[in-house]
Structures are given as C-alpha cells and as structure tokens.
Amino acid sequence: MTEPKRLLDSADRGFAERLLASSVADRPSGAARRRALGVAAAVASASAVGTASAVTTGALVKGALVWALVGGASGALVSVSVAKVAAHFETRSPRAAMIINAQPSRATPTHQLVVHTDSGPTRAGGRAPLPVVEDESAESGQVPATEAEARSVAEPQPIHSARAAQHDAPSAPARSGTTRATLGMSAHSSAQAASGSQLPALPSSTPAPVPALHDVEDELAWLDQARRRLAAGDAGGALTRISAYQSVFPRGHFQPEALALRAEALAARGERALAQLAAARFLATAPSHPLAARMRALVDASADPQRDRSN
Amino acid sequence: MAWRPLLRDLNSLLSYPLPLGRLANGRADVRLRGIVAAHFEAMWRLLRRLGVPEHDLDDAVQEVIWVLARKLEAVAIESERAFVLSTAYRVASTMRRSRRRRPEMVELSGEHLAAPGPDPEGLLEQQRARAWLDEALAALPLELRAVFVLYELERLTMAEIAEALGLAAGTVASRLRRARAAFQLSVTAIEHRLGVASR
Numbered sequence: 001m002t003e004p005k006r007l008l009d010s011a012d013r014g015f016a017e018r019l020l021a022s023s024v025a026d027r028p029s030g031a032a033r034r035r036a037l038g039v040a041a042a043v044a045s046a047s048a049v050g051t052a053s054a055v056t057t058g059a060l061v062k063g064a065l066v067w068a069l070v071g072g073a074s075g076a077l078v079s080v081s082v083a084k085v086a087a088h089f090e091t092r093s094p095r096a097a098m099i100i101n102a103q104p105s106r107a108t109p110t111h112q113l114v115v116h117t118d119s120g121p122t123r124a125g126g127r128a129p130l131p132v133v134e135d136e137s138a139e140s141g142q143v144p145a146t147e148a149e150a151r152s153v154a155e156p157q158p159i160h161s162a163r164a165a166q167h168d169a170p171s172a173p174a175r176s177g178t179t180r181a182t183l184g185m186s187a188h189s190s191a192q193a194a195s196g197s198q199l200p201a202l203p204s205s206t207p208a209p210v211p212a213l214h215d216v217e218d219e220l221a222w223l224d225q226a227r228r229r230l231a232a233g234d235a236g237g238a239l240t241r242i243s244a245y246q247s248v249f250p251r252g253h254f255q256p257e258a259l260a261l262r263a264e265a266l267a268a269r270g271e272r273a274l275a276q277l278a279a280a281r282f283l284a285t286a287p288s289h290p291l292a293a294r295m296r297a298l299v300d301a302s303a304d305p306q307r308d309r310s311n
Numbered sequence: 312m313a314w315r316p317l318l319r320d321l322n323s324l325l326s327y328p329l330p331l332g333r334l335a336n337g338r339a340d341v342r343l344r345g346i347v348a349a350h351f352e353a354m355w356r357l358l359r360r361l362g363v364p365e366h367d368l369d370d371a372v373q374e375v376i377w378v379l380a381r382k383l384e385a386v387a388i389e390s391e392r393a394f395v396l397s398t399a400y401r402v403a404s405t406m407r408r409s410r411r412r413r414p415e416m417v418e419l420s421g422e423h424l425a426a427p428g429p430d431p432e433g434l435l436e437q438q439r440a441r442a443w444l445d446e447a448l449a450a451l452p453l454e455l456r457a458v459f460v461l462y463e464l465e466r467l468t469m470a471e472i473a474e475a476l477g478l479a480a481g482t483v484a485s486r487l488r489r490a491r492a493a494f495q496l497s498v499t500a501i502e503h504r505l506g507v508a509s510r
Contacts, residue, residue: 006462015498023360023444037347040376
C-alpha cells in the first residue's frame with residue numbers, strides 16, 4: 001500500500017492545512033482525562049473486565065421494563081440533588097436551574113421496612129454470599145462490586161486527581177479557555193462557563209481554595225449522566241457511572257443519592273438481592289432522606305419477586 | 312531420540328495455562344487503565360472530529376471504555392490503539408444514528424467561544440479554525456471522514472486503518488482519495504464563503 005504524504009506534512013500551508021493543524025492542538029482537559037481514567041478504574045473493578053458482555057443486553061431489556069417505574073425515582077433524585085445544591089449556595093447555577101425542571105417524582109407509598117440484619121453497612125466490604133435470584137446469579141457474581149469494593153481499587157488515584165483537577169483549572173485560565181470548554185462533561189463545563197461571571201475570580205497564580213461549586217457541579221454532572229443512562233434503559237452504563245462517582249468522590253455531597261441510584265439501577269437490571277442491599281445501606285445511613293420511602297419500597301419489592309415482576 | 316519427549320514437554324508447558332494467563336486476568340484492570348491513559352487523547356479527538364457533540368463526549372468516551380473492558384481479552388497488545396479508535400468510530404456512528412434530543416443539554420455547548428485567555432486572539436483563531444475544520448469534515452460521509460481523520464490527523468498507517476475499520480486495503484486507499492477530494496471541496500467552499508486568501 002503506498003502511503004500518500006499526509007496533508008499536514010506537506011510544505012504547503014494552505015487554508016486546509018491550517019484547519020487540520022488546529023486539530024492537533026485540540027486536546028482534552030486534564031479533568032476529562034482523569035474522568036476517563038476514573039471510569040476505566042471503575043469499570044475494571046466493578047464489572048469484571050472481559051466478562052460483562054451479557055450484562056448490557058439483559059440490562060437494556062430489563063431497564064426498558066422498569067423504566068416507567070424508575071423514571072419517577074430518578075426525577076426525585078435529581079430534585080433532591082438540586083435542593084442540596086441550592087442549600088449549599090442559595091444560588092442558581094444555570095445547570096441546576098435546568099435540572100430542576102426535571103419531572104418531580106410522585107409520592108411513593110411508604111412501605112414497611114424490611115431489612116435483613118446482615119445487610120447493614122458494616123458488611124459492605126465483604127463479598128457476601130447473597131441470596132441471588134434466578135438467572136442473574138452469574139452476573140451478580142461479577143458485578144457485585146459493592147461500592148466498597150469498587151472504591152478500594154479505584155480510590156487511590158482518582159481522588160487526588162479529581163481534587164487536583166479542580167485546583168489546576170483556575171490556575172490555568174489559558175488552557176481552560178479551550179480545553180475546559182471542550183470537556184466532555186457538558187454539565188460541568190457548560191455550567192462553569194455559564195456561571196463564570198457569578199463566581200469569584202481567582203487569581204491565576206494562587207492555588208487558592210477551590211470554590212466548592214466546582215465539586216458540586218462536577219458531582220451533579222456525574223450523577224446526571226448516570227440518571228440519564230438509567231432513564232434510557234442502560235442500567236449497566238448507569239452503574240458504571242455511579243461506581244465512578246462513588247470512587248472519585250468518596251466524600252461527595254451526593255453519596256446517598258448515588259447509593260439510591262445504584263439501588264435503582266441494580267433493580268432495573270434484575271439484581272434484586274444487590275438492589276436490596278444497596279437500598280438497605282441507604283436506609284441505614286440516611287433513614288430520613290426524602291428518597292427513603294422510595295428505597296423502602298425497593299426493599300419491599302426486592303423481597304417479593306412476584307410483586308416486582310408485576311410492576 | 313531424547314528430543315521428542317522433551318519437545319512434548321515443551322509443548323505441554325507452552326499450552327499449559329500457566330500463571331501467565333491468570334496474571335493477565337489479574338492485571339486486566341491495570342491494562343485497561345493503561346490503554347485508556349495511552350490512547351485517551353486520540354480517541355477523544357477522533358470522537359470530536361467524527362462529530363460527537365461536546366455534551367456527549369464523556370458519554371462516548373465512557374462507551375468506548377466500556378466496550379474495551381468487555382473485549383479486552385480479545386484485543387492483542389499491538390492492536391490496542393487500533394481497537395480503541397475503531398471502537399470510537401463505531402460509538403460515534405451509533406451515537407449519530409440514535410442521537411436523541413436532550414433539550415436540557417443542547418443549548419449549553421459552544422459557550423467556551425467567549426472564554427478569555429492570555430492570548431484571546433490566538434485562542435479565538437484556533438477555535439475558529441477548529442470550527443471550520445469540523446464544518447468541512449461534516450460534509451464528508453462518516454465512513455470517509457473516519458478514514459480521513461485517522462490518516463491525516465491521527466497518523467495511522469493505511470494498514471492500521473484497514474485493520475481498525477475492518478476494510479480491505481484497497482478500500483482504505485480509495486476512501487482516502489475520495490475523502491481528500493471531498494475535504495478540499497468543502498474547505499474551498501468555506502474559504503470562498505469567508506473570502507479568506509488561502510495563501
């Protein structure tokens with residue numbers, strides 16, 4: 001095969017070449033890279049590399065079945081998240097303002113709390129022999145990656161880097177002009193760009209305390225992605241993102257919501273035992289959370305497969 | 312005649328699923344992260360040049376990683392880059408087909424055009440050039456665009472492109488030819504519109 005000379009290698013610096021050259025300088029931001037690495041770490045640890053092929057298709061079908069059920073809950077999640085942001089800043093990020101339009105959930109009837117004594121948070125680290133149900137058993141063996149597990153692998157690098165990313169950002173406005181704006185994470189970048197005028201300007205040389213809004217917006221974007229995945233019927237994709245969130249932001253503002261979303265996603269995938277575990281952990285840590293009723297319902301539904309199917 | 316049993320031993324040794332296999336499995340996550348670290352930039356740029364909108368880039372990247380994780384064992388070490396890029400191509404074309412409207416996300420992209428920097432003019436120039444580049448590329452059908460971008464920008468060899476996209480060598484060559492012609496046309500049209508002297 002004869003390789004023609006590449007346009008960029010030609011001595012000719014015409015308009016076409018100049019346009020092509022502009023792509024060479026087009027680079028993802030450090031934050032985007034770190035997010036990708038965070039996802040890689042989460043995927044690797046959470047979904048048993050190389051063996052998860054069957055998961056997504058099953059998840060799609062199941063996700064489609066429960067999507068009506070889940071829709072309400074994820075709406076609630078976002079609403080709660082937004083409420084938190086608002087509480088933090090008494091302010092209006094445009095992103096939050098947009099999300100806030102998400103459909104609020106209908107009230108879920110409160111169900112009796114059915115929590116197995118062995119499913120409390122204390123056991124989170126262990127790979128418990130869960131009473132896994134029906135044909136999902138093979139998968140749930142791999143996915144189990146309960147948060148603790150996923151975290152143990154993924155934690156070491158992303159945390160620092162995630163923080164570092166936010167320190168980097170303000171100190172390099174030059175790059176952030178181009179690259180931040182080209183972040184994949186739309187909510188993050190766009191909200192920042194949009195709310196730039198409202199944020200206190202940081203001196204470019206000082207690694208000053210980072211406005212927490214960055215964190216929150218970033219966190220929100222992660223969860224929003226997970227939520228959208230779940231709403232689109234891709235529970236596997238949602239779980240990946242949730243795992244990534246949980247490992248990147250171990251002390252994130254929305255850990256309870258992430259856990260709730262995880263429970264929903266697991267339920268959507270038909271992994272009732274794991275969903276129940278996640279829901280129970282949620283209830284143990286945030287019993288009075290607005291989503292608690294929803295989680296109780298999930299625990300109940302999980303406890304009764306017939307009921308779940310009828311949904 | 313002593314070499315025969317020896318040979319057999321060697322054979323069995325070679326075919327024995329030694330720790331090597333297990334090691335590879337145990338290191339799968341390390342490998343995955345390594346691949347992502349090494350080829351993230353290329354995949355990101357390819358996705359962009361293939362027209363994945365900014366607000367979908369993270370999703371697309373994650374999709375590629377997800378596929379990569381699932382198929383990792385089947386990916387030979389020497390074709391990791393090709394695999395990543397071909398997956399990115401598939402993801403981009405899938406997203407293109409099934410792009411759903413996401414009203415809450417759309418209107419936010421492009422705001423970076425106003426982002427200040429130390430050299431706003433240079434920056435703006437770059438951004439403009441990139442926008443034109445994307446416009447020019449958008450005129451190419453995706454299968455031509457992929458070959459063009461992989462060859463001209465990501466500097467894959469034609470053989471690598473053939474492998475990555477599962478095409479015959481001749482097809483790559485002819486697509487590249489057509490893509491170049493189409494790109495030039497497209498660029499000329501933009502240039503004409505802008506009234507910019509090309510040299």
